Structures are given as C-alpha cells and as structure tokens.
Amino acid sequence: MRLKNKVAIVTGAANGIGLAIAAAFVQEGAVVVLADIDEQKLMQEVKSLTTNGTTLRGVQCDVGNTVDVKNLIQTTITEFGKIDILVNNAAVAIGGNIMEMPETDWDTLMNINLKSVYRTIKETLPYMIKQKSGSVINISSTQAFRSWHNWTAYAGAKGAMLSMTNQLAGQFGENNVRFNSISPGAIITPMNVKRAETEGTAFLEKSAAQHAMNRLGTPLEVAMTAVFLASDEAGFITGEDIKVDGGLCTLPRYTE
C-alpha cells in the first residue's frame, strides 16, 4: 500500500504500459483516474480493475484536446479534491522518413505526444503547488537517446519531454513537486503488436537482440518503476530519467 490515500491520473490507461501503471497504482492503494481516448476499452478495463475497496474512475479524454484535458483535471478535483500523481503516458507511434513525412503527421504526433504534456501539467500544477506536494512522471522512450531509422518525430517529442522534465524539476522543486521520467526500451504492448502487424515481426526480434538482456520488457516492469517514483520512497528524487530498457542504452548487446 505504498500509494495509500494518493490520487493519481494516468493518461493512455486503456492499454499497454498505461494500463499496467493504473493497475499497479490501484494495487498499491491509490485512487486512480484512468484517462484514454478509447472510451469502450477504457470502461472495460475500469470495470475489470474494480474490486471491493478500490476507488477508480474512467474519464474519456483526448490528450490532444485542451477542453478534454481541462475536463479530466476538473473531474478529478471535483470528485477527489486533489491530484498527487500525474502520469503522462498517452502517445501515438507515427513513424516516417523526415523527407517524406507529411506535415500533418508531424503536427498530429507533436500535439498528442508532446503538447499534451504541456496541457496536463499546466492544469495540474496549480493544485500540486497549493498542496505543496506532487509527483509528475513523464513516459519518454529510449528513442530519445538512440538513433532508429525513420522515427525522427517520435524521438524528437520524447527528447523534448526529457528537457521539459528537467526544466520543471528545477523550477518547482522548492514547491515539493517532483518531475521525473521513465524511458522504456522495447516493451510488448498493443503499440508494438500493431506495428508488427503492419511491418512484420522481424523488427521485434531485431529489437530484442539489441537489449543486453536479449528480450523485450513487460508493461509491469515499467509500472513498478512508476510506483517507486510516485511513492514517498522517491521523495528526494526529481529531474531524473530512469531507463527501463534491459541495458539497451548503456550496455547494448554485441550482435554479429
């Protein structure tokens, strides 16, 4: 019960890493508001996570839309009175060679993966400052550190998230609001399953082979790092990025 009495918002919580984070937070005793654009899957997951003694809500929210984000924050405040933890997890995987990528794809990706972080933090921070505590966790990616053909836009948004995390950690540390990020390696989630359907499974096998641990990660492994960063155990940790990447960045596996 490391998150007992804490109120958490997790975006992109209907699938994959976001769902695993929401489930782990519930397990640790938090009140969790799950937000996702996919209302049907969201409500299905809220139902399956609900047991005796748990408090959770599903709020349909497109993080690319300011009105939706304002509604998410206001609903949380109205129902639960505070926000202790904000996890910016929602994102889309749109690839493309920069010479061919349509500007509309670039703008869509930046709006959902990056501007969303501005929106949620802008709306949440005043409450965290007022209550003199808060933990914001931004889900970045090892693609912010490593080159990968045709993922310039995605990697650019993830790198910008890391810079935002540092800036905000420096500015609001004295308010006891902590900003950290997690950079996962390749994790088996619907995002990667969808890519495998369109691109074939070879990229997953090649990707696994680059990790020192020679495997893909699980959503739970990312979720337990989020539990730690959200908890009071991490009370003196801010401005940090924790890679949950099986050694991908620091100990890439030698392959012939």
Ligand SMILES: NC(=O)c1ccc[n+]([C@@H]2O[C@H](COP(=O)([O-])OP(=O)(O)OC[C@H]3O[C@@H](n4cnc5c(N)ncnc54)[C@H](O)[C@@H]3O)[C@@H](O)[C@H]2O)c1
């Ligand atoms: N899976 C990986 O290998 C991997 C690696 C590094 C980083 N990440 C990051 O982890 C996070 C979660 O990835 P995942 O693999 O679980 O993705 P996923 O596609 O499996 O799940 C993403 C969720 O976000 C929701 N979503 C998409 N657009 C949204 C919007 N506009 N508003 C609200 N919700 C929206 C989707 O409906 C979905 O439920 C993302 O930020 C991703 O970039 C994933």
